[in-house]
Amino acid sequence: MGLRLYKRFVREGYLPGFSEKILTEQEISYQAWLLTRRLAPEDLADEIRRNKKEFVETATGFIDRVKTTLSPADVVFEELGYSDKHKYLVDLFHSFEQWRKRQGRISYADMLYEPVMAIHQNPPLQRLVGNKMDLILVDEYQDTNEIQHLLLRYVAGDRARVTVVGDPDQTIYEFRGAKPEFILRRFIDEFESPLEQTLSYTFRYGHRVALLANHLIHHNTGRKDVLCHSHPTTPGTEVSLHRSDSDADQVLKILQNQTDEQNNQSAILFRVWSQSVPIELKLLARQIPYRIDAGKGALFSREVQAITALLMIVTGRLKQLPDLDRLELARQILRFPHVGLKEPELENRAQFLASFDGDWHERLLAMDFDALAPMAARKLRKLGEVLGQLRSYKGPVAGLISVYAEHTDLYEGIRSLALTHDAAEERIDTVQGFRDYLKSLDVDAAGAIEHLHTLKQQAGEQRDVHYPPHQGAGMAGGDHSRTTREIPALQPPPHGEYPGDSGE
Structure with missing residues (x-):
C-alpha cells in the first residue's frame, strides 16, 4: 500500500520521482558508517573504530526510528534519552536524507513515511486515499507506530469499518516506535465509538x-x-520456583540433576546479556555442552578481555607474550576505562608501553603529564598508580578488580561513552558478573589467569565440535532494545500465594 501511495503522489506532483531500485540494508549501512565517521565527536573515534557494527546499527536504527513518527529528529533524540555525546545522530539523519534525495532513492521505511508526511502537511490529500474501503482489519496493533496509525486513519476516512486486534502487554517493537497508547487510547479517541471485545483465553x-x-x-x-x-482444554504447564543468591549456581544445579536428553531439550533464557556471563563460565568449568544463539560468548566480550589483560599485567606475565600480544594488552588497558586520548595518540602510547616487557606502571608515571590534556593526564596518572599498587596485591582476584574499578573510576568512564543509561549498565553488569564469578573461585590473580586459560581452551574445543541442533543446553537472551515496558526485578511470591496453585 505504501509504495502504491508513493507512486500516486508522484503522479499528482506531491512527491518527487524516485529510482525503482530500493535502497538495500547494505547501502544504508555504508552511508551510515561514512556519516558516523564524519560527524561523530573526536573522543568517540576510538570506540567507533573498535565497534563499527554497534555504531552503524545505532545510526541506521535512529534513521528508521525518526521515520516512525511525525516528530523531528531532535525531538526523537531527546525522547530516546541518548547521551549528549551522540547528538551527532541528529545531523547524521539530516545528512542521510540529503544524500538519499540527491540520489533519488527511497527505503522501505520511506514508502510509508513520505506519503504520510505529505498528507499531514497537505490535508486535502486525504481525499485521494480516504473512503475507498468498506472494511479494514489490522492484527498485532500493539506494535503499531505513529506513522502506521496515521496511515490507517487517513485510509479509513469516514467510510471504512475498522477492526484492530492486539495485546498491549505484548508490545515488542518499541525500538521501531511502537507504543501501547495507539491501541489503548488513540484508537478510541480518533475512531468513532469503537466497540471493545476482550479475548481473555489463551x-x-x-x-x-x-x-x-x-x-x-x-x-x-x-x-x-x-x-x-x-482455556480449560489447554494441557497444564509445570512451573517451579527456585530461590538462590546465584542464578548461575541454580542453573548449574538444575542441569546437573537432569538427564542428557532433558538438557538437550533445555533453554536458558536471560533478560540481558550480562546475566549470561557467570552462567556460561560455570557451564564451561563443568564441561557441560551448550549453544549460544548469537555472539562468541562471555570469554570474548571486551569487558572480560580487558580484565584478563589487567590480570596479565599485574602478575608480571608480559615477558611471556609476543610483541603483538603485548600491544593488544596495552590497547585494552588504555581503554578500560578510556584514558581520553585521541586514537593516533592512544596508539602511540600503546606501542610505547608494548616495547617494554614489564613495569608499565613506571612508564606511565614517567610520562610528561604537562604535555597532555588535563583529563588524559589525570587518567593516565591514576592508571599508573593503580597498576603499581596491584603488583603487590595478595588477596582474592575479585578484590583486585574492585580496587582497580574504584581507583580508575571505571564505571563512570563506561557511562561517559555509552549511548544510553541502559547500555552503560549492561557493560557494568558484565564486569560485575565476571568479578562475582571469579569471587566464587576464591583464587588470586595468578590462579584466575590459569583458570581462564583452561576455560578458553575448553571454549575453543567446544566451538570445534559440531553439535547437532538438538544437543546441548541452549542459551538465548532478549535484545534489550526490543524489550517492552521495563519491569523492575521481581521476586515471585512463595508457593501458595497463587490462587489455585497446589504448591507443587
Whole structure:
C-alpha cells in the first residue's frame, strides 16, 4: 500500500520521482558508517573504530526510528534519552536524507513515511486515499507506530469499518516506535465509538503459567487491567520456583540433576546479556555442552578481555607474550576505562608501553603529564598508580578488580561513552558478573589467569565440535532494545500465594 501511495503522489506532483531500485540494508549501512565517521565527536573515534557494527546499527536504527513518527529528529533524540555525546545522530539523519534525495532513492521505511508526511502537511490529500474501503482489519496493533496509525486513519476516512486486534502487554517493537497508547487510547479517541471485545483465553500454556504471567504483568505501567486465563482444554504447564543468591549456581544445579536428553531439550533464557556471563563460565568449568544463539560468548566480550589483560599485567606475565600480544594488552588497558586520548595518540602510547616487557606502571608515571590534556593526564596518572599498587596485591582476584574499578573510576568512564543509561549498565553488569564469578573461585590473580586459560581452551574445543541442533543446553537472551515496558526485578511470591496453585 505504501509504495502504491508513493507512486500516486508522484503522479499528482506531491512527491518527487524516485529510482525503482530500493535502497538495500547494505547501502544504508555504508552511508551510515561514512556519516558516523564524519560527524561523530573526536573522543568517540576510538570506540567507533573498535565497534563499527554497534555504531552503524545505532545510526541506521535512529534513521528508521525518526521515520516512525511525525516528530523531528531532535525531538526523537531527546525522547530516546541518548547521551549528549551522540547528538551527532541528529545531523547524521539530516545528512542521510540529503544524500538519499540527491540520489533519488527511497527505503522501505520511506514508502510509508513520505506519503504520510505529505498528507499531514497537505490535508486535502486525504481525499485521494480516504473512503475507498468498506472494511479494514489490522492484527498485532500493539506494535503499531505513529506513522502506521496515521496511515490507517487517513485510509479509513469516514467510510471504512475498522477492526484492530492486539495485546498491549505484548508490545515488542518499541525500538521501531511502537507504543501501547495507539491501541489503548488513540484508537478510541480518533475512531468513532469503537466497540471493545476482550479475548481473555489463551491456548498456548496451562493454568499455572497464566497465573504467574498475570502476577508479573500487572506491574507494567500504561496497560489495561485485564486478566488472561488458560482455556480449560489447554494441557497444564509445570512451573517451579527456585530461590538462590546465584542464578548461575541454580542453573548449574538444575542441569546437573537432569538427564542428557532433558538438557538437550533445555533453554536458558536471560533478560540481558550480562546475566549470561557467570552462567556460561560455570557451564564451561563443568564441561557441560551448550549453544549460544548469537555472539562468541562471555570469554570474548571486551569487558572480560580487558580484565584478563589487567590480570596479565599485574602478575608480571608480559615477558611471556609476543610483541603483538603485548600491544593488544596495552590497547585494552588504555581503554578500560578510556584514558581520553585521541586514537593516533592512544596508539602511540600503546606501542610505547608494548616495547617494554614489564613495569608499565613506571612508564606511565614517567610520562610528561604537562604535555597532555588535563583529563588524559589525570587518567593516565591514576592508571599508573593503580597498576603499581596491584603488583603487590595478595588477596582474592575479585578484590583486585574492585580496587582497580574504584581507583580508575571505571564505571563512570563506561557511562561517559555509552549511548544510553541502559547500555552503560549492561557493560557494568558484565564486569560485575565476571568479578562475582571469579569471587566464587576464591583464587588470586595468578590462579584466575590459569583458570581462564583452561576455560578458553575448553571454549575453543567446544566451538570445534559440531553439535547437532538438538544437543546441548541452549542459551538465548532478549535484545534489550526490543524489550517492552521495563519491569523492575521481581521476586515471585512463595508457593501458595497463587490462587489455585497446589504448591507443587
